[in-house]
Amino acid sequence: MTNAVEASVVNSVGDRHQVVIIGGGFGGLYAAKKLGDAPVDVTLIDKRNFHLFQPLLYQVATGSLAPADISSPLRAVLSKNKNVRVLMDEAKHIDTASQKVILSEQEIPYDTLIVATGVSHHYFGNDHWATVAPGLKTVEDALEVRRRILCAFEAAERETDQEKRQALLTFVVVGAGPTGVELAGAIADLAYKVMADEFRSIDTSEAQVILLEGLDRVLPPFKPELSAKAQEGLERLGVTVNTKTRVTNITETGVTYLAGDETIDLPAHTVLWAAGVKASPMGAILAEETGAELDRVGRVVVANDLSIPNQPDIFVVGDLANFAHQGDTPLPGTGAVAMQEGEYMAEAIARRARGEAVVPFRYVDLGSMAVIGQHEAVVDMGFIKFSGFFAWMAWLIAHIYFLIDNDRKLTVAIHWIWNYFTKDRGSRLITETAAAKSLQLEKEFATVVERKQAAKQEV
Amino acid sequence: MTNAVEASVVNSVGDRHQVVIIGGGFGGLYAAKKLGDAPVDVTLIDKRNFHLFQPLLYQVATGSLAPADISSPLRAVLSKNKNVRVLMDEAKHIDTASQKVILSEQEIPYDTLIVATGVSHHYFGNDHWATVAPGLKTVEDALEVRRRILCAFEAAERETDQEKRQALLTFVVVGAGPTGVELAGAIADLAYKVMADEFRSIDTSEAQVILLEGLDRVLPPFKPELSAKAQEGLERLGVTVNTKTRVTNITETGVTYLAGDETIDLPAHTVLWAAGVKASPMGAILAEETGAELDRVGRVVVANDLSIPNQPDIFVVGDLANFAHQGDTPLPGTGAVAMQEGEYMAEAIARRARGEAVVPFRYVDLGSMAVIGQHEAVVDMGFIKFSGFFAWMAWLIAHIYFLIDNDRKLTVAIHWIWNYFTKDRGSRLITETAAAKSLQLEKEFATVVERKQAAKQEV
Known part of the structure; x- marks a missing residue:
């Protein structure tokens, strides 16, 4: 003490x-x-020692940007403010x-x-889904999601069983708020455009990207006509949008959900969570x-x-x-x-x-925006709503504007311009994340337990 | 089967x-x-699913570049070569x-x-040093080294005991080949220049960077006059260079080494290994x-x-x-x-x-180079040797030239130009690496064991 x-x-x-x-x-x-x-x-x-620009986290999860592109060391941002100290x-x-x-x-x-x-x-009382359907809040989450998506394609390339291969190539995103919509669009782009030429055994166009939403439309906080535009855009990219569904179970091998009265069992290797906080x-x-x-x-x-x-x-x-x-x-x-x-x-x-009076807080709503795939977005500024390429440009400019440092503004802009012209995505590394390590440790542990049980039965 | x-x-x-x-x-x-x-x-x-440009790994370990800046997805690099398939x-x-x-x-x-x-x-028969003195071969290694260096400064900022604080601010690099020299120079730059304004309790100029080498000079593969230039450069940056030393022990709290007949116990929180393969x-x-x-x-x-x-x-x-x-x-x-x-x-x-004869392999030596801190390098091209700013420019151009993709050439060049003018280093994130996670698991395990032993003794 x-x-x-x-x-x-x-x-x-x-x-x-x-x-x-x-x-x-x-x-x-x-x-x-x-x-x-x-x-x-x-x-x-x-x-943490850095500020994270969360609105772009889905681009780290899908290999467009590196973690450092959207993270700013807090000490560096505040180094000139001598009355501010940072404690990690x-x-x-x-x-x-x-x-x-x-x-x-x-x-x-x-x-x-x-x-x-x-x-x-928030997994609505199903916290055990966290290990099989990771969400997207931290840099580690994003690296784990990236690892899972990329590993699924790699495993599919090695797999010769058609059914297993299809499950490996099925990507389910639960929740169609902005994060879910942006994630599903980016995965579709990755599968159908970015990686189209890169595999020799699988055809990446066989991949399925499925977006599940509980309410009756995607982007529920937006105006209905923009939700409709967003859904059209997603479908054009190849995303299957299923609204009015309720997920009842998620396991390592797939997801079970209710669509009306029907219970659907969907074999899927990769399930991502964007449904609640x-x-x-x-x-x-x-x-x-x-x-x-x-x-x-x-x-x-x-x-x-x-x-x-x-x-x-x-x-x-x-x-x-x-x-x-x-x-x-x-x-x-x-x-x-x-x-x-x-x-x-x-x-x-x-x-x-200064002894002055304080007025209540008032939020000034400058609008909402969400990106749909590579060159399309929906923007709702209240007095004006628009979608398509110009909405994407608006989204791009707004996001670069709000990035914390000039260094990042520059490199993110260059990555995006580069990606725009080349359909390339450079940050597609499969690195060993802490989550992957503990998953592996758990599996090794499970194997040891199984072996011991088997040994007991033999005796 | x-x-x-x-x-x-x-x-x-x-x-x-x-x-x-x-x-x-x-x-x-x-x-x-x-x-x-x-x-x-x-x-x-x-x-792995990517090619790693190892010569720049030390810049990831010290926060100048992000892993994706020096890693290229193998599939992307080879996508146009239809007769080549990649298997992860x-x-x-x-x-x-x-x-x-x-x-x-x-x-x-x-x-x-x-x-x-x-x-x-290669720890020369002391494999247990691997956990206390990580080396620098993989992306995960670099992230772990970066995490240790940055965490040491953060912990020093919280520490009030002067002796503990000094150990936290002591960084030892074992081995003065190109990797060791570049790493020591980059840590010195980080401590004395990049982060100089960012802390409120500690003065980062109190940090010590110590480079230990077994032979009689740094950069042993280079000509002696360049070794001397490199050592001068390192000392100007604030690195303490100790040659003709032999490390005899490394623990979590420091390193023990022989200098002549003298045994030196150096309390140090961060020890990095660049000595052997x-x-x-x-x-x-x-x-x-x-x-x-x-x-x-x-x-x-x-x-x-x-x-x-x-x-x-x-x-x-x-x-x-x-x-x-x-x-x-x-x-x-x-x-x-x-x-x-x-x-x-x-x-x-x-x-x-084609049925043609094959001639033996002959290596064409284009020279060696190593960087000393931010704007200095030594270059040995056989017929010409030079050091200083122009050597650094030559190093920079050569490394950008050999980076695999154009995307990376561009972003690395921009990061370097940016860093040159601002002394900023954007990729200074402390992320939870797999190594950190297992270290933590090990520590938790150790605590459980200790508690159990204590409980036994009480009984």
Whole structure:
């Protein structure tokens, strides 16, 4: 405990207002950057040493971009903001009585706390599906998805049994929100265009890409006419879209789902999960410590200034916040909402420091967009909706604009221009991920157990 | 076995000469590419789905480049060569009697076999050092080294004990060949320049980078005057160079070495291995099957046409080959030697197919180069030796020239130009590698064992 005591002494040196931010996603990073010239001390805590540009994660999962293209080291982004320090550590708990964040080996005192720890996958009570149907939230997730997709093609090339080969070439994406739609489109492009010439035993056009959605259309948050455009686009790419379905089981060999009254067993080697999210554990910790209300998926219901009711010093921003003060439903868990919330927080803190009044947060909806395959997108800006090539250009420009560093803007733009003209995809490496390693360890363990059982039976 | 039988039936369809290449490094890939328009069928077998440009691996390990920048999917590189098929599989054995390569689930018949499986690290009988002092041969190695270097700085930022902090900030590279020299220089740049502004508790200039070498100078294969230039350059960057040392022990907390008669215990959190290589297991398999002679580190001694003596259909190229028909010592294990051997093989096979005579292999030495930190290198082209900025430019141009795809040439050039002007390094992500995961599993296991032992003692 010596370290913790020493550390907190160091931390409280000076009389400046101490702002602690947990999480370096869009919400946390935008708050930290904007506080970079305010008269406060800022500590940004994250388990990872980099900010991840999640909207492009599906391009890492399908080999268009490398992880580093969409990840920015937090220290590098914030190096010029001398009042901001970055700590790579995990927040274990929050002690609201003494106003401290408890990390693995030290405690950080705060005057104002901003919690921005986001969400993770939600398998609706079927957590064991996580190993057979990975989701897409972290760099490791994306590398694992990439590994599975590419390994399926490699295994199919070696396979001589027609039925097994078809299962290896069947890719199922569960959930047709933006991530699911973008992932399915990118897999179809990979199979039918990018890798068309690369195999000698299999014909990659025999691959099947199937998108399953529970509701009656793809991209449910968008206007129905854009959903229809998106579905048309996906079908043109070769994706089979099945709406109004309900997945009832996922195993290593396939997926079972209900379509109307019919139960369908689909043999498939690769099943990917893009269907639901739940709040990170910090939500429950806040509820326990402060009595904050949580919604159905564990997000913290916040006041109109993003604070927790009756806790004027604790704020929640980004995907972890349920902000329901505009319209009928809470704001969606998008990067745009998180960025605006983060910047609002920074301004609110600066205003409070100057003794000025703080106005409630208001989200300015600049629209939604999703990409459908290589050169097509749908864009809904409220007053105008469009789709096709120009929508794709708009999507491209917006995403490059919001990438954090100039280095990344440049290399991502070059990768995309290159891919556009060559249909190439350079980041198609099968690397041994941690997930693959533990999967292998599990399998080895299972084999040992089987052998021992067999040996027993022989005796 | 049904699959294997079916597969070999498929494989021997047609009367064309069957060339099988094991390994997609410089030797194997250059042979396959050059055979791409010869009247033979080629099967390239590799455990990985990509070719790795190993000379730049140290830049992945130190965050300048992403793995995908220096890796090219083998299928993409060879997609236009319709007579070449790629199999992602592991060669387990070679049956010379029936002329077949045995893979995990099938057998591939060959008329001509080219073995190009390279080398791995050699800890000179101290294999347990592998977990505490990783080497640099694969993408996973590089990510693990990168993770260790970056985590050491992060842990130092959290550490309040001065002694522990210094050990965390001590980086030892064992072996001062090109890889060791380049790695030490890149770590020094990272600590003293790139990350200088990014920490708030530690001063990165307190970091120590120590290069240990057994012989009396760095870069032993180079001319002595260039070794001296290289050492000067390294010392200017802040690297401590200790020659004529012998490492006697490496643990998780440091390294012990002999310098003259003195035994030195150096507390160091990060120790990296760049000291020795040994042949891949395929060398021993060839020796067993064909009676081939192996050298001290297990490389196969080849005839002057790269064949195994008395085995006119089996050839060894690249690092795995000991070719001693030029000069006093065998050719070094460099990319340049492997490329030339691979291309020679392809031409020799085409000549034999046309009934023409084959001349012995002759390596054309185009010189050696090594980079010292950010903007300096040493170049030895035999008739001319130079060092400094222009040597660095020559190094840069040569490496971009030899990168396999145009996409990579472009993005690597842009990364380097960017880094040159900004001193930035974008690929500094700490990701959870398979090695980190197993390390963690091992530690958890150790904790469980300790607890159990403690519980026993209490009883």
